[in-house]
Amino acid sequence: MVKAASAQRDITPREACYMGGYGMRTQKSQGVLSPLMCSVLALEVDGTALVLCSLDLLMAPGELVADLKEEIGRKHGVDPLYTTIAAIHTHAAPEMRSARLPAVTDDGFWERYAPQLREAVLSAVDECFAKGLQTAAAFYSKTAVKGFYGNRNGMEKPEDKDVVMVKFTDSRGAVLGGMVNIACHPTVLGADNLRISGDLLGYIAGAAAKQWGVLPVMMQGAAGDMSNRHYRQGHDAAELERTGGGIVAQLFQNQDFMPLALAAPKARRYVYQTEYDVDRDALEALRQKTLKEAEAAEGYDQRKILMSGVIALDMKLKDPHITVDFQAAVLRLGDFEIIKHPGEMFARFGMKIKAASPAKLPLIWGYADDYSGYMPNAEEYGITYESMMSPLPKGAAEEITENLCRLVADL
Numbered sequence: 001m002v003k004a005a006s007a008q009r010d011i012t013p014r015e016a017c018y019m020g021g022y023g024m025r026t027q028k029s030q031g032v033l034s035p036l037m038c039s040v041l042a043l044e045v046d047g048t049a050l051v052l053c054s055l056d057l058l059m060a061p062g063e064l065v066a067d068l069k070e071e072i073g074r075k076h077g078v079d080p081l082y083t084t085i086a087a088i089h090t091h092a093a094p095e096m097r098s099a100r101l102p103a104v105t106d107d108g109f110w111e112r113y114a115p116q117l118r119e120a121v122l123s124a125v126d127e128c129f130a131k132g133l134q135t136a137a138a139f140y141s142k143t144a145v146k147g148f149y150g151n152r153n154g155m156e157k158p159e160d161k162d163v164v165m166v167k168f169t170d171s172r173g174a175v176l177g178g179m180v181n182i183a184c185h186p187t188v189l190g191a192d193n194l195r196i197s198g199d200l201l202g203y204i205a206g207a208a209a210k211q212w213g214v215l216p217v218m219m220q221g222a223a224g225d226m227s228n229r230h231y232r233q234g235h236d237a238a239e240l241e242r243t244g245g246g247i248v249a250q251l252f253q254n255q256d257f258m259p260l261a262l263a264a265p266k267a268r269r270y271v272y273q274t275e276y277d278v279d280r281d282a283l284e285a286l287r288q289k290t291l292k293e294a295e296a297a298e299g300y301d302q303r304k305i306l307m308s309g310v311i312a313l314d315m316k317l318k319d320p321h322i323t324v325d326f327q328a329a330v331l332r333l334g335d336f337e338i339i340k341h342p343g344e345m346f347a348r349f350g351m352k353i354k355a356a357s358p359a360k361l362p363l364i365w366g367y368a369d370d371y372s373g374y375m376p377n378a379e380e381y382g383i384t385y386e387s388m389m390s391p392l393p394k395g396a397a398e399e400i401t402e403n404l405c406r407l408v409a410d411l
Contacts, residue, residue, distance in 0.1 A: 003044040003133035005169035006177030009054065009120035012036045012196060015061060017109050019092025020058040023311035024304060033195035033237055034202055037091055038120045039234050040216045041130035041177040043168075045333050046264035050082040051125055054218040055117070056198040056205075057087040059096050062342070062370030064114060069369075070122055075122075076129050080269050081329060084119065084340050085230050086368035092197035094370075106301060108314055115364040136168040136176050139257040140335070140361055142346060145250050147182045148243050151347060152229035154385055155386045158348035160222055163251055164363060166260065167212060175212040180204060180251075181363045185222030185255075188228055190235030190245050191304055195252040196394075200228070203244030204251070211252060219338065219365045222350025224343070224374050224386060225286035229301060264332030268411050272326040272400050278316050286382060289311040312389035322391050326372045326400065328406050335360035339404060342370035344386070346377055349401040356405035375400065 006293060012035045013368035016028040036056035051072055069080040143163050151157040160183045165396060167178040193215045198205065201218045209215040228243055286311060291311070294306035328341035337359035350364040374390035375397040381387040393402075 001046060002136050002138060002168070004041065004136040005128040005131060005133045006039070006041045006214050007127040007396065008040070008305040008343070009038040009124045010035050011038045011057075011117055011120045012112055013109075015109070015112070017094045017113070018107070019091070019194070020093060020095035021187070022304070023308050024191045027194055029196050030194040031196070031389060033092070033189075033197040034206065036090075036196060036198055037205065037246045038124055039205065039216060039217045040121070040131055043132050044246065045262050048078065048265050049078045049080065050265065050331075051076075051084070052217045053083075053085045053125070055085065055087050055121075056090055057093045057096060057368060058089060058091065058372035060085050060087045060401055061096055061371065062299060064118065068118065070312040071124055072344055076125065080225045081269070082265065082331065084368050086340070086365060086366065087371070088186060088198065088201040088220050089223065089344075090199040092189050092193055092195065092199050093184075098259060110324065113304065113404040122153060126377055128387055128396040134201040136170060138166060138168050138260040138262055140164060140166045140260045141254050143251050143254045145247055147349065148231050148246050149226060149228040150230060151225050152227040153225045153380070153386075155230050157225070158351060159226060160347040160351050163247070164361065165208070165216075165251060165373070167257065172387050175214050177214055178212055178216040179218040179219055180208060180211065180216045181221055181365070183226045185227035185363070187222050188232065188235065188240045189237070190300070193236065193301060197240070199240065200244055200247075203240060204248060207244070207252075220367050220406045221364045221365060222345040222347050222366060224346040224366075224376065225369050226347050227304070235300070239408070243284040258285045260333045261301050265331055265333045266411055267332070268330050268407055270328045270403055270407055271402070272396070274393065274396070275321065275323040280317060280324060283313055283377075284315055286376060286388070287317070290388070295387050309385040312385065324372065324391050328368070328400075328404060330404070330411055332359055332411055337362040337408065338365050339363070339408065340365040342368055342369040342372040346386075346397065348377060349375060349397060351399055353404050353408060357408040359408070362375055362408065
């Protein structure tokens, strides 16, 4: 038996703040384009409770997530493994702070904002259990979106453009809760944007809420190299309306929702850990080369990418000893499976893991329970911004992917 309930909270900062995601942006926010939301879906599947939560933020700091999981477990008896708290990775939200990625501009905002965020998540979870989970049926749709986003490092490279929508309905067909899984960087709004927004995933969530009556949990997929870079006609609110509206039109044109059979969950963890010292001479040479290319770049996107690479290399040069603690998990609920991890996985790896799964509907959920950085393929190292930013040694993403493929195949 499946039961479901959902709740939402506004997590928009109450003050102007420095914004995360674009190193080129140094000003504080100026107003709100759309509110940032916390969406919670509580499920009970054959007697086992699960909590799924999405935050309209750049990342979900692991320290806060651990605290929230402990409190949710204490109050509602949910195993921490079955609670997932993930960010949608919008670049129009506050600059966050975690053990791996300290805030660049620390003005005490995090100490003021963290309690607001904590209270929002816990109160939304409390609401789900207080009003009671209702018996539900699960349905899903899958839409191959065309014309608005793809692999940002090359249109010829692997790209995952399948968007999955899952909804839980009561006996009358009313939607009790839902989720949307899409692999695309929410970077429609550019580095010159100073208004708070959930960007692309926030737009899609709002549109789904109008259709369903509840705000879905937004599950960011293997979006490490996925964005609207090669499709954009601007980088402002009008472009967000064009891109978001175009995607939403395709999603809701597809009304072919199919039944999804859920069963008692099974779970397995996977951990990848390493530490190493970077080659400072090689990084400094790459930094100088990238800086020269950035100074000579003519297009907005190209300069933004290259300058982001310079900033990423500066971070590594400042702290050349790198520690990686990548913790993932596979949750299988009958025909439905969630592969959750804290990284920015490249599309090719997400598609490979899904192909290895025997589940009818496997979904990759990135930026989950923490933030561990980019997961580029080995061929990209020394070339793309993502490889400059990644804490992973060359070849580690392939190793992680192979291990996750074995995990889903053997579960």
